[in-house]
Amino acid sequence: MGTQAQILASPIDLVRTLISTRINSSKFSDFVTEIQKKIHYKFNDHELLYLAFAHKSNNSDNYERLELLGDSVLRLFITEYLYHQYNKANEGELSREIQNIVNKDQLAELATEMDLIKYLDFKNIRIEDINLKPSISADILESLIGAIYLDAGHAVTQKIIEKIFHKQLYLKKFIGEKDAKTTLQEYCHSKKIDLPLYKHERVKSPDHNPIFHVTCTIDKLCINIGVECKNVAEGHKITSRRVLERLKDNEIHKNNISRKK
Known part of the structure; x- marks a missing residue:
């Protein structure tokens, strides 16, 4: 019966078993502690935090879905912030300012400052490649935001985003200026x-x-x-x-x- 249960186990169950094994390791515990210090938030679900750093090269269940969610959440929160902060700005100015803040280059720069790629779980990729590293760094930041949103909800995520992007969100006389x-x-x-x-x-x-x-x-x-x-x-x-x-x-x-x- 035990053997049959193992055969019938779904792929996601097997992944969760693998994650649980890692979560119980001291190395993973250090990883959780370090990330939580960086973002000033303690995760309730450590599986979500792991998935935010799980690259597809080493994991069938990886950060890509969280990255997609994080991208949408980030754009929504930045748009909402700018909408209320600059009530006289027109649609074009708001659009350009949003793009100035959440473009991949900017995300990669912030992720590099936080040294997020240090915690990536990957296999057989040239992580130090000067073209690949910025792209993955930006992806990780988005997936981390997605994980925070699922774990903490709207209000907490908004505060964390405002802290991470505080330099980009400082009050300006004009917004939407072209770079x-x-x-x-x-x-x-x-x-x-x-x-x-x-x-x-x-x-x-x-x-x-x-x-x-x-x-x-x-x-x-x-x-x-x-x-x-x-x-x-x-x-x-x-x-x-x-x-x-x-x-x-x-x-x-x-x-x-x-x-x-």
């Missing part, structure tokens, strides 16, 4: 030239504090600007801003020459 990267892309569209080409590579630096060389190139305008920074997303912003400054200087110089003529 430098978007502005530069729109400039290229208006001039009917190819979009900026961004490249990055990791320079020699310690694993716990990686440094990247990021470049922005517009071949048609003979512009190539590079910077070294701690993450690729920030490098895109900085190089885009400097290219815009270069374009502005070029335009001023061109106008000065025209006046002299």
Whole structure:
């Protein structure tokens, strides 16, 4: 009878058994403690917390569903916050500000600051890959928010989101301003030239504090600007801003020459 019960056990039951084994380990206990300190919240359901960090490479039951939920929850809460905080902002300004706050680059940056990828349960993937790491980091933050929402509900999740995103939610005089990267892309569209080409590579630096060389190139305008920074997303912003400054200087110089003529 015991053998038959094992045969009839569903996949999710087997996964829960595996999770329970991990939950009872001291290593998992340390993981729970560290994460809870980072977010200032104690989970009621440790299985949810585990799933938030379970990558599909090592788990049939993984964080993808939580990630989807977390993305929706995050967008709803950020939208609600901005809607009430800026009651004179129009739909376009609200939309741009939401995107400025919850885009993948921004999420990856926040997740990196929290060092969430350190706790990922994975197998046979190059976790330190400079293209893969930011993407997975952003996914983990969304899945963690999804897990918090299921475990704690609306009010607690809202407070945690406001703490995590406090730098992005500080009171501004204007919202929805276009970031430098978007502005530069729109400039290229208006001039009917190819979009900026961004490249990055990791320079020699310690694993716990990686440094990247990021470049922005517009071949048609003979512009190539590079910077070294701690993450690729920030490098895109900085190089885009400097290219815009270069374009502005070029335009001023061109106008000065025209006046002299």
